[in-house]
Amino acid sequence: MTAALTTLPTAFEAVKVDYSAVAPMLVVVAAALIGVLVEAFAPRTQRHAIQVGLALVALVASFAVLVLVSVDHRTVTVGGSLAIDGPALFLQGTLLIFAILGVLTMSERFGGRSADAFTPMGAATPGSPAESAADRAGFATSEAFPLTMFAVFGMLMFVAANDLITMFVALEVLSLPLYVLTGLARRRRLLSQEASLKYFLLGAFSSAFFLFGAALLYGYAGSSDLVRIAQAISTADGAYEGLLLPGVVLVLIGLLFKVGAVPFHSWTPDAYQGAPTPVTGFMAAATKLAAFGAILRLAYVGVEGSRLEWRLGVAAIAVLTMVVGAVLSVTQTDIKRLLAYSSIAHAGFILVGVLAFDVTGVTGVMFYLAAYGLATIAAFAIVFLVRSGGSEATHLSQWAGLGRKHPVIAGIFALLLLAFAGIPLTSGFTAKFAAFAPAISHGGLAGIIMVVVGVLASAVTAFVYFRLIVLMYFTEPTGDDVVALTPSIASTIAITVGALGTVILGVIPGPILDLAGRVSQFIQ
């Protein structure tokens, strides 16, 4: 490095891109763009089929490229803004599986026209003649699929973002389509639109925190690159020491909003309840995974050097998240809100693993995210099936006696609930173990306290899940109008994969745990 280079502005230099490493992302974004063209040019009657096919083919292709090509190109690329390393690849692969399952559940139409998850015309006023006309004409919001693909693209980028600016762009790319998807529910549209607006407003609010924090960190380190920030912390040569802590906290808060940590969780129950149920499942699994991927990278690559200053604050948030999520799930009467609070509690459990600051913590978190996501997508797919008079029967009382009428559906749902509760021989137990064990061995006193709180909170949530199982199996049905629709082959696959994954990760977790363990080292 010559002196001239450091003092003079360098000539513009095109960044090097390792296309093999980023190919999975390119496949997804290409499919999303083609999807927009399909919306514009394909005949209305065929759009749904084309979009579903396109999305699935692209996701499978992306996964194949990831597994076959990208794994051998672990590198920091695109001028240092994307790090395709072990954790990024593992999380991207898991994301793609979630996306495939999510698209499968979103494509569910029950063979008819008016039972699918999405409103026939998103722009129409709820209850207006335009809406009913669109319904009669059999319109469908097939835009949902390109939107999903854009969100997946953002998530893929999010978990690999090695730079605060890239991270912010990824955050917005994944968030904006989700805001729109949230407002597209077919039934209870006002609730759905309200949820969408709340999610958008609070999301914008949290993005502002993230940006502000990023600006402070740039001021501290003179770079938005995570590696540079880490160097600045380790050499303690930051120009303005006082900017570091607020910067770290504000950036983290922007990310913690996305995982639904308390007190930034308020949007979660409303958005989960209002969004079309398959979207909720996808959102719960994939957003949580992507956001935790970003948190891991920020915490382990970027600001790990100053962790003693900020980790207690995050530990307090983790404890609060577990307690509030668990306690509030006790009084929920709506199945989707119950699962929302459950997801909040799970976010707390995962944070415990994050705060271990050890590679085994990364392993545990990644395993937890995979296990939780599989169970969640299947659980919401089942919620989508249980209907009363055409609309979803989300009130808990309507689930009474479901086990007698639909033993298979209720049985799978009970299995997923057991996994959420962390009962052995399900993925939930292994996941909790994998996330809590590093916190005990590497987290010091704070880690032990968090694990104790975590176990107590698990006991509270277990009560909620068991009560639901009791309700399904040992309570007389309230009315005869609650039925579980017969799923199409697509959602059957999604539910089966979710349930099988839950069992396999519980009974023989070895291979996936080993895999997660082998790839848990970030490229610095």
Next chain:
Amino acid sequence: MNSLALFAAEGEVAAATGLTAYAWLLIALPLLGAAILLLGGKATNAWGHFLATALSWASFVLGFLMLIAMIGRGHEERAMHVGGWNWVPAGQFQLETGLLIDQLSIAFVMLITFVGSLIHVYSIGYMEHDSDRRRFFAYLNLFVASMLLLVLADSYLLLFVGWEGVGLASYLLIGFWNHNPAYATAANKAFFVNRVGDVGMSIAIMFMFFTFGSVDFATVHAGAAEAGSTAMTALGLLLLVGACAKSAQFPLQSWLGDAMAGPTPVSALIHAATMVTAGVYLVVRSHDIFNAAPNAQLAVAIVGAITLLYGAIVGCAKDDIKKALAASTMSQIGYMMLAAGLGPVGYAFAIFHLITHGFFKAGMFLGAGSVMHGMKDRVDMRGFGGLSGYMKITWVTFGLGWLAILGVPPFSGFWSKDKIIESAFIGEGWRPWVFGGAAMIGAGITAFYMSRLFFMTFHGKKRWVDEHEDAERGVHPHESPLTMTVPMMVLAVGSGLLGLVLSWGGMFSHWLEPIVGGHGEEHPVLPIPVIMVLTLLLVAGGAAYAWMLYWRDDVPETAPRGSLLTQAARADLYQDAINEGLFMRPGTHLTRALVFTDGKGVDGVVGSLAASVGGLSSRLRRLQTGYARSYALTMLTGVVAVLGALWVMN
């Protein structure tokens, strides 16, 4: 020194090659059958039983090919190991699942799959009119798979999985006709008694982990000699508890008689030929542990000697044909236990008797089933008599089994049981006289009660009414269909010849020698011809006495009151009363006290805790107002609080 320990010292038992590497299939095939039948639902009603039978035979063929492959290998290279996956990776404790295919396990594989498959065939006829036939075959397949896992496992933990699996299948099949509350109770009783044994087994497995840091056969057996005799005695006794429960040995014998509630093919397969012998297998498989613990070994022999007399005495008084056979099973397993408790001189004979007994007892149970089939499911022998003319095949096949169990030369039982009696007379001090005497007297009593059973059923005057005379109470004895009689014939051939074939030139003992260890030439305290002649005299005496009472004289149709001993034997020597008085009543009182404490104390605390969580939840819930502005305010408060707190702390 035995081969397993040697192999462990040199390294490992050779990894399986060729066909033997696919030994998992032995278990997987019947398991697949069970899964298809249970999950397939009504769709498999029409062909499910054929599939189950075919898969069981497939397992047999596979096992037979492996046996041939094994015979082809040298004496010391016969044992092979099939690796599985890392089942329990828990820190220092690593447990690989794996199968051990050696001379001992292959002998069991042959017994289980051959007798098991025959009984599948028999059941096709026996269960023809049962509406739940599919479920029955599913359970039978499940049993065969679990039993194979039990004998093929290479570690105590995997063995325990099979152990529980056969227990489950046994429970499900005893209570198969659970619409009858008495049968369901019988299933529960078997379940409870077996839990006692399971506790013994689980503690034994934990104890092994504590002592050896491992629970696989190779490590445990290799370390047994150095581990000290106190530890090994404890371990041996714990294993004995498990073995007693599974094999219905004194004092955990009470469940076997009631287990006859299950369909007869089940009694033949599970409660006579295979599952109940698992305890003997366990003791022989763990011979290194017992060799290192002479006291535990003595306990095994004492348990065996007590049970063989106990079962024989109970058998003399039973009028229910299946319960008499059950008592006989108990007694015969007592012989095997006794042999296993004698140490290296007895192991091979214990297994030898186990194999021959598997054939002749299964054959007799199937015969009993055939008799019941022709007699409207009646079991009271006082209502039989003179059936030999009506059911010729059943009579002949049963007769061969009868000759075998009596130990009449040259039938199977003679070769195996006589060896056990001879071995029991080996030793010093009081032991040969007590054990040998018990075994010899047992043989005499066996001859009496088995002849009683045979004569009461097939000979003497007929004590039943023909259907033509009384449509209500009358019966129409007839021979069973071929699906039932062919398995009986095959087993009868085994009852007749198997002992002679396997003992030709000491073949079976040599076969097992690399596993259980050889022993020097030892001589009984009495000359062998004297033992043999005495035994045969006792057998002849017992049979002749039975002939006088139950063939020559008339048998009363209602049981006479009998002597005190007869009454006691009829009540299974008061085993249930003792269990109730000693364990059940104190247990009931303890449970009541615990329930009271639980209700008042623990539940009170838990209840108020739950109420307070619920109250907190309702209060917190009010924060979720639904207004975006208050959500944003919550967020802002959180940000300020975290920043403020961290700023203060740093």
